[in-house]
Amino acid sequence: SQTIHQWPATLVQPVGSPLSLECTVEGTSNPNLYWYRQAAGRGLQLLFYSVGIGQISSEVPQNLSASRPQDRQFILSSKKLLLSDSGFYLCAWSRDMNTEAFFGQGTRLTVV
Amino acid sequence: GEDVEQSLFLSVREGDSSVINCTYTDSSSTYLYWYKQEPGAGLQLLTYIFSNMDMKQDQRLTVLLNKKDKHLSLRIADTQTGDSAIYFCAERPGSDAGNMLTFGGGTRLMVKP
Numbered sequence: 001s002q003t004i005h006q007w008p009a010t011l012v013q014p015v016g017s018p019l020s021l022e023c024t025v026e027g028t029s030n031p032n033l034y035w036y037r038q039a040a041g042r043g044l045q046l047l048f049y050s051v052g053i054g055q056i057s058s059e060v061p062q063n064l065s066a067s068r069p070q071d072r073q074f075i076l077s078s079k080k081l082l083l084s085d086s087g088f089y090l091c092a093w094s095r096d097m098n099t100e101a102f103f104g105q106g107t108r109l110t111v112v
Numbered sequence: 113g114e115d116v117e118q119s120l121f122l123s124v125r126e127g128d129s130s131v132i133n134c135t136y137t138d139s140s141s142t143y144l145y146w147y148k149q150e151p152g153a154g155l156q157l158l159t160y161i162f163s164n165m166d167m168k169q170d171q172r173l174t175v176l177l178n179k180k181d182k183h184l185s186l187r188i189a190d191t192q193t194g195d196s197a198i199y200f201c202a203e204r205p206g207s208d209a210g211n212m213l214t215f216g217g218g219t220r221l222m223v224k225p
Contacts, residue, residue, distance in 0.1 A: 006154070034212070043116075043217035044155075044200065059212070090154055100145060101213055103155040 002027035006091045006104030013111055019064075019078040021107050023091030026072065031093040033074040034101060035066055038088040050074060086111045118201055118216035125224050130188040132219045134201030137182060141203040144177060145213065146186045149198045158186070158199075188221075196223045 035047040046059045048066035092101040115137045147155040161168045168175045174187040201216040
């Protein structure tokens with residue numbers, strides 16, 4: 001069966017520090033991968049998606065970047081965090097363009 | 113762009129039925145989904161419906177789709193305290209935008225014992 005792992009579960013970082021959140025998927029190959037952000041009291045916003053290794057599409061301009069160094073690994077990064085980067089970050093995967101997405105447990109990021 | 117709207121809160125008593133509503137604007141939506149998010153956790157896919165269906169039932173869950181009005185609802189029968197969570201409606205557009213879901217803001221369901 002397929003599983004998705006996301007870590008860390010919680011993170012507190014000072015403003016201006018770098019960020020690296022990692023997500024890996026097991027049990028499938030060549031998945032579509034996604035990073036979503038959920039700001040407090042709001043819905044989910046798609047940040048990045050990837051349909052293959054090294055292929056990243058950004059949905060919104062921001063202080064964050066994403067990379068996909070391996071088929072089942074998706075990394076969310078920032079060189080310098082802003083206070084507004086605080087939120088709940090969710091990684092997700094899907095088999096292809098016509099199937100549902102499955103989510104990781106999320107990372108709660110607090111920038112102080 | 114696409115827009116998905118949900119009411120923020122719903123409060124029901126244990127044993128009653130809950131109905132969570134969602135409206136969307138993209139008439140080319142192909143699939144519509146309901147996800148459940150428990151406190152501090154990720155999203156769990158509950159059920160989905162293809163846009164050419166009117167209804168789908170899965171145990172205590174019933175999804176109704178009115179494509180003409182672009183209205184989707186999730187009915188939970190015999191609601192339990194364990195059903196307390198935030199429920200997100202999501203739609204997949206039928207355009208070439210890819211496999212990106214557009215989510216509503218979530219409805220917080222509170223179940224009173």
